[in-house]
Amino acid sequence: xxxxxxxxxxxxxxxxxxxxxxxxxxxxxxxxxxxxxxxxxxxxxxxxxxxxxxxxxxxxxxxxxxxxxxxxxxxxxxxxxx
Numbered sequence: 001x002x003x004x005x006x007x008x009x010x011x012x013x014x015x016x017x018x019x020x021x022x023x024x025x026x027x028x029x030x031x032x033x034x035x036x037x038x039x040x041x042x043x044x045x046x047x048x049x050x051x052x053x054x055x056x057x058x059x060x061x062x063x064x065x066x067x068x069x070x071x072x073x074x075x076x077x078x079x080x081x082x
Contacts, residue, residue, distance in 0.1 A: 045078055045079035048074055049079070051074075055067075
């Protein structure tokens with residue numbers, strides 16, 4: 001039967017870990033905001049285009065040229081053109 005390798009690291013039990021490492025990991029986790037996901041904010045232009053698309057989906061195929069012009073005017077104003 002082969003002898004155990006004396007150079008292999010021993011597994012740590014919970015009692016053998018240093019308390020400093022435990023304290024550091026607690027501090028890191030306590031600084032994180034749980035439940036929140038930091039999403040980058042959309043630009044006003046992107047929001048206007050998204051809103052325009054939603055309005056077009058809501059109107060469906062029963063939309064007039066006036067509806068399209070009204071929605072595009074808002075996007076043009078916010079995006080300085082398109």
